[in-house]
Amino acid sequence: AQTxxxxxxxxxxxxxxxxxxxxxxxxxxxDYYLFWYKQPPSRQMILxxxxxxxxxxxxxxxxxxxxxxxxxxxxxxKISDSQLGDAAxxxxxxxxxxxxxxxxxxxxxxxxxx
Amino acid sequence: IAGITQAPTxxxxxxxxxxxxxxxxxxxxxxxxxxxQDLGLGLRLIHYSNTAGTTGKGEVPDGYxxxxxxxxxxxxxxxxxxxxxxxxYFCASSDRAGADTQYFGPGTRxxxx
Numbered sequence: 001a002q003t004x005x006x007x008x009x010x011x012x013x014x015x016x017x018x019x020x021x022x023x024x025x026x027x028x029x030x031d032y033y034l035f036w037y038k039q040p041p042s043r044q045m046i047l048x049x050x051x052x053x054x055x056x057x058x059x060x061x062x063x064x065x066x067x068x069x070x071x072x073x074x075x076x077x078k079i080s081d082s083q084l085g086d087a088a089x090x091x092x093x094x095x096x097x098x099x100x101x102x103x104x105x106x107x108x109x110x111x112x113x114x
Numbered sequence: 115i116a117g118i119t120q121a122p123t124x125x126x127x128x129x130x131x132x133x134x135x136x137x138x139x140x141x142x143x144x145x146x147x148x149x150x151q152d153l154g155l156g157l158r159l160i161h162y163s164n165t166a167g168t169t170g171k172g173e174v175p176d177g178y179x180x181x182x183x184x185x186x187x188x189x190x191x192x193x194x195x196x197x198x199x200x201x202x203y204f205c206a207s208s209d210r211a212g213a214d215t216q217y218f219g220p221g222t223r224x225x226x227x
Contacts, residue, residue, distance in 0.1 A: 004156075033213065033215075035215070037218075042220075043202060043220070043221050043223075044218070044220050044221070045157075045204060045206075045218035045221075046218075047215055047217065050215055091156050091157075093156070095212075095213075095216075097212060097213060098211070098212040098213070099211075099212060100145070100147065100159070100162040100164065100170065100172070100211050100212070101159040101162070101172055101173060102147075102149075102157065102159065102216055104155075104156025104157050104158075105156055106154075106155060106156055107154075107155070107156055
């Protein structure tokens, strides 16, 4: 079974600074997809970024980028120029190719200090 | 475009009662899902449907049932609620199962006393 581990229960960052959230996963599959979701206090699950395992290039979305290391099974999220609105729980998630179930990590709570 | 709507927003329910959580999407997505999120944890899949007329079991299906009569609606029923079913329930959808990104509704907070 696939597992997703987020080793940082909480992180804090100063506004305008950069922070990196860690995620590792375990799988025997070669084709899969990785995601970062943001969950603010409103509890809505919001897609931040998606990475296809077959793509070597790291995904980017504006201030959000990932460092995808397939051999190491690592998928970290970098948030640049942090804003107060970035404060939320962040969940890393795994989806195997042709699968139905997203497997989530336990989450990292990000606090942004003004 | 609303995306995914869920009802009710929150509910307090007596143990043993039957409850149906509603989910509707207007994106014409083929696949739909139900997840539960327990305090401080990530989401776990309860049931899914790859297309109208088909359903499947996820990681934690016991005590829940689903139906998919049409593309847009995917209700989740608790036949006889128990306190361990206290959770936040999220409905999600994707264009197709497998490779596509899952988009989530706003969630229903359910408390079973």
